[in-house]
Amino acid sequence: MKAAFFEGPGRIEVRETPDPVCPPGGLLTRVEACAICGTDLRSFDFGSRHKGQISGHETVGTVVEVGEGVTGFKVGDRVTDCPVTCGECGFCRTGVNNLCPTRGRVGGVAQGGFAEMRPILASAVSGGFVVKVPPELPAETATLIEPLACVINGNEKLDVKPDTTVAIIGSGPIGVLHLILAKLRGAGEITMVDLKDERLDQAGPFGAGHLVNAAKTDPVARVREFTGGVGADVVVVACVSASAQAQAVEMAAKRGQVLMFAGLPESSPTATLNVNLIHYNELRLIGARSSVKRQWDLALDLLMTGKVSGPGVVNASVPLERIQEGFEMVRSGKVLKVAVKPQHHLHWAEPARGVPSEGDRQLAEAPEGAALSHPGTTSGPYSRMSPGWHASSRQMASSVENLTALALPVLRIERLASVIPTRSARSVSEILRSTMTRSSRTIIAMSSSPRP
Numbered sequence: 001m002k003a004a005f006f007e008g009p010g011r012i013e014v015r016e017t018p019d020p021v022c023p024p025g026g027l028l029t030r031v032e033a034c035a036i037c038g039t040d041l042r043s044f045d046f047g048s049r050h051k052g053q054i055s056g057h058e059t060v061g062t063v064v065e066v067g068e069g070v071t072g073f074k075v076g077d078r079v080t081d082c083p084v085t086c087g088e089c090g091f092c093r094t095g096v097n098n099l100c101p102t103r104g105r106v107g108g109v110a111q112g113g114f115a116e117m118r119p120i121l122a123s124a125v126s127g128g129f130v131v132k133v134p135p136e137l138p139a140e141t142a143t144l145i146e147p148l149a150c151v152i153n154g155n156e157k158l159d160v161k162p163d164t165t166v167a168i169i170g171s172g173p174i175g176v177l178h179l180i181l182a183k184l185r186g187a188g189e190i191t192m193v194d195l196k197d198e199r200l201d202q203a204g205p206f207g208a209g210h211l212v213n214a215a216k217t218d219p220v221a222r223v224r225e226f227t228g229g230v231g232a233d234v235v236v237v238a239c240v241s242a243s244a245q246a247q248a249v250e251m252a253a254k255r256g257q258v259l260m261f262a263g264l265p266e267s268s269p270t271a272t273l274n275v276n277l278i279h280y281n282e283l284r285l286i287g288a289r290s291s292v293k294r295q296w297d298l299a300l301d302l303l304m305t306g307k308v309s310g311p312g313v314v315n316a317s318v319p320l321e322r323i324q325e326g327f328e329m330v331r332s333g334k335v336l337k338v339a340v341k342p343q344h345h346l347h348w349a350e351p352a353r354g355v356p357s358e359g360d361r362q363l364a365e366a367p368e369g370a371a372l373s374h375p376g377t378t379s380g381p382y383s384r385m386s387p388g389w390h391a392s393s394r395q396m397a398s399s400v401e402n403l404t405a406l407a408l409p410v411l412r413i414e415r416l417a418s419v420i421p422t423r424s425a426r427s428v429s430e431i432l433r434s435t436m437t438r439s440s441r442t443i444i445a446m447s448s449s450p451r452p
């Protein structure tokens with residue numbers, strides 16, 4: 001298979017490597033998409049930590065082989081998996097296994113998703129850490145489950161009431177996901193702060209009230225100005241910056257909450273904060289890292305019900321061969337999130353672009369309670385928004401079943417607008433060609449052979 005290896009600062013090499021084998025008790029998957037995360041970018045920039053390894057942890061894949069003794073999974077299932085934890089320590093037993101000391105190392109270290117194939121460890125399967133992804137969820141959107149779960153873990157620690165004012169420092173995909181969740185909880189005015197106009201411009205359409213470029217103006221003064229001198233009730237630091245952490249404390253209102261969602265480099269983990277503000281203003285400083293399985297399920301639910309727009313956040317994709325370009329795109333700030341798609345040659349897929357897409361907008365206007373193939377079980381803080389997106393996903397799901405019944409393994413179906421019944425692989429490809437020219441929004445891909 002082809003896989004991408006970190007080969008030192010700024011260098012990532014795509015080359016052939018032996019296909020991984022299906023672990024006994026585990027699964028072997030063909031990677032559909034793996035998104036580039038901020039931590040991947042840091043490994044890419046600084047090189048050493050993951051040298052010679054295949055990284056990528058925001059992965060969705062299709063099961064191509066089921067290990068001995070595995071029940072509950074079959075070939076063709078789409079899956080993603082969260083970090084494996086021991087299940088026995090005090091953290092695991094009390095539902096905070098994101099703090100388990102053995103997190104991510106139980107049963108071995110899993111190979112990442114910047115590759116054509118990826119094994120899933122037996123410990124992930126037996127421990128219940130594998131999440132099934134419904135067929136109608138686009139692969140790019142499914143890559144958001146992991147980062148969204150982490151953002152949920154941070155967001156759940158905050159008290160957000162209607163009219164709570166929020167400031168988010170860092171307008172990348174994590175900051176934008178924080179913005180979306182804060183809005184779902186009914187927050188009042190939200191200010192996004194970043195050093196790059198390109199990144200701020202991308203956050204605007206998600207409903208930010210104010211965009212502040214901290215390279216050009218004092219973000220603390222601006223946030224105070226927007227809040228009548230009071231400061232923000234909630235401040236989220238979604239970037240790796242000691243000065244942003246210091247500013248967060250300064251822009252918080254009395255009794256405000258400051259969420260430290262990002263750490264600092266291991267080599268310089270210290271920030272200078274005005275502790276008097278914490279003391280006299282009764283601020284709450286809150287940390288958050290990683291996520292637990294429950295939050296992965298919730299993230300999937302938010303994406304399935306369209307409360308979080310996948311195509312809006314993952315707004316570019318590259319084939320595996322061009323992964324280096326993907327990293328440059330992430331660094332430029334001109335795209336929010338890039339999905340790497342190793343099976344690019346197998347399907348006709350246009351990169352998702354635009355925030356949000358016209359399709360998203362149309363679907364968002366669908367009547368409340370429209371048919372949803374996903375039960376929409378979201379409860380708790382994110383339940384106030386009505387479902388709308390994927391109004392026709394029940395029809396989509398049955399169309400996928402029809403195609404499967406024709407013994408044409410459906411590799412992926414993205415934003416499927418229509419399926420025309422057919423009886424042969426040849427006519428399927430003819431239809432595909434005609435629908436692709438008729439409407440580029442009809443994106444469908446399939447193959448009659450499991451691997452080329």
Ligand SMILES: [Zn+2]
Nearest residue numbers: 037058146147
């Ligand atoms: Zn990530």
Ligand SMILES: [Zn+2]
Nearest residue numbers: 086089092100
């Ligand atoms: Zn544990």
